[in-house]
Structure formats: C-alpha cells, structure tokens
Amino acid sequence: MEFTPHLKRKRSSCKEVLKLAPFPLRDDGQRYKGAFNGLCVEVVDAQHAPIRTLHDNGCYGKGSASRGGPVSGEADETLLLGLEEACLLGYYLGVLEIRDMLGNELSWQAYVQAALDYDRQFIYKLASYLYLKSKNWIIKSGIKFGGDFLIYKQGPRQYHASFLVLVQVSGDAMHTHYVAKNLKGVQRVAETSDKDVLILRLNQLNDDFDPALCTPASLQSLTIEETVIRRFNYTSFVQSKQKQ
Numbered sequence: 001m002e003f004t005p006h007l008k009r010k011r012s013s014c015k016e017v018l019k020l021a022p023f024p025l026r027d028d029g030q031r032y033k034g035a036f037n038g039l040c041v042e043v044v045d046a047q048h049a050p051i052r053t054l055h056d057n058g059c060y061g062k063g064s065a066s067r068g069g070p071v072s073g074e075a076d077e078t079l080l081l082g083l084e085e086a087c088l089l090g091y092y093l094g095v096l097e098i099r100d101m102l103g104n105e106l107s108w109q110a111y112v113q114a115a116l117d118y119d120r121q122f123i124y125k126l127a128s129y130l131y132l133k134s135k136n137w138i139i140k141s142g143i144k145f146g147g148d149f150l151i152y153k154q155g156p157r158q159y160h161a162s163f164l165v166l167v168q169v170s171g172d173a174m175h176t177h178y179v180a181k182n183l184k185g186v187q188r189v190a191e192t193s194d195k196d197v198l199i200l201r202l203n204q205l206n207d208d209f210d211p212a213l214c215t216p217a218s219l220q221s222l223t224i225e226e227t228v229i230r231r232f233n234y235t236s237f238v239q240s241k242q243k244q
Contacts, residue, residue, distance in 0.1 A: 024057040041086035051079035084129035123211035163198040197229035
C-alpha cells in the first residue's frame with residue numbers, strides 16, 4: 001500500500017496562508033544573540049534582529065510569555081529555542097550567536113558538550129532534526145505527546161502535525177519507547193490527535209563514533225531509517241483500491 005502522510009489544514013488558516021522564508025538568513029551581517037541556560041537557548045529581542053522575525057521565518061522556538069510565537073506584546077518576552085534548532089541557526093546557518101550565562105561565546109565543541117550534559121541523545125536528535133529539515137518539514141518539540149519531535153507542513157498556524165517523531169539509536173538498550181507495550185501507548189496517544197508515529201532509527205557506520213567528539217562532518221557517518229507506525233484500516237484500504 002502506498003503511504004501518504006496526513007496533511008490536515010487548520011480551519012482558521014483556510015482563507016489566508018502565510019508565505020514565509022524557511023530560513024532566517026540575514027544580508028546585513030547582524031546575528032541574533034542567544035544564551036544557553038542549561039535547558040534551551042534564550043534569544044532576546046533587539047532592534048536590528050527582532051525575535052518575531054526569527055520565529056516567523058521557519059517557525060523557530062516559542063515565546064516565553066506566549067503559547068506559540070512571541071506575540072504577547074510584553075517588552076521582556078524572549079524566544080526559547082530547542083537545542084537542535086539553536087544548533088542549526090548558530091553553527092550551520094550562522095545567524096545566531098550562542099553564549100553561556102557568563103557571556104562567553106560557545107564554540108561548536110563547547111555547545112555540544114553542554115547539550116550532552118543535559119541530553120545524552122543530543123547528537124542523534126540533532127542528526128534527526130537536520131534530516132527532517134532537509135525534507136522541508138517544520139519541526140517542533142514533541143514532548144507533550146511523549147515523543148521527540150512533531151513535524152508539520154508549512155507550520156502550526158496552517159496545519160496540524162502530521163507525525164509524532166521518535167528517535168531510536170541502534171543498539172541502545174536503555175531506550176524504552178520501543179518496548180512493544182510502550183510503543184503501542186505512544187501510537188494511541190498520537191492517533192487520538194490524528195497523527196502517525198514516525199520512528200527514525202540511527203545507525204553508526206563507524207564503531208568508534210563518539211558523540212562527545214562529534215563534528216558537523218562526522219554526523220554524515222550516521223544513517224537513518226524511517227518506520228511509520230499506523231493502524232491498518234481495512235475499510236479505507238478497500239475503498240482506496242476501488243477508486244484506483
């Protein structure tokens with residue numbers, strides 16, 4: 001059976017679809033300023049680099065005083081970036097300057113080490129994030145549904161999430177998502193909100209791959225396999241075959 005993702009448009013966006021750039025590239029050479037606080041990267045508003053623009057061009061982060069983007073109107077609202085999206089903006093696109101709480105700019109290696117101290121799976125989630133971004137998905141945190149990411153077509157303003165994404169590392173016995181009972185629970189949670197579960201299984205081609213010493217180039221040694229978990233609906237399957 002040919003697989004197609006759910007693309008469920010939100011009613012409020014039927015009349016107007018925002019057409020925004022997928023990446024917040026800057027021609028003036030100015031960079032956004034962010035501080036890694038141990039949990040995320042917090043970006044402050046600035047006259048030359050407003051956080052509203054950063055969020056809208058690619059739907060990065062969420063407002064510290066808002067449910068989605070920074071729209072509260074409060075002067076001290078900041079933009080909270082996940083570890084993976086901050087890494088993309090800072091070390092791949094070069095539009096974000098990441099510093100620690102003491103004001104010292106973090107190198108790639110220092111940022112990776114700090115992120116691994118918080119989440120030992122960071123490197124594998126980063127590889128998965130970049131993989132999904134290369135397929136033009138809008139990516140948000142999936143923690144409220146018990147997963148790693150939620151992915152959308154165009155963004156949460158226009159569409160509901162199509163997939164709840166789980167990141168699996170080959171040979172990782174500590175990952176509990178993939179016990180049959182737990183996986184079924186995650187699938188049922190996703191199903192109640194009309195999402196499918198997408199498992200990204202990462203395989204290490206090099207036995208000596210060390211996440212703590214990872215570089216952007218060494219990430220290319222990881223391969224990713226996709227598995228979609230969806231309950232088989234016999235009636236829909238028969239109807240789709242009849243239409244063909």
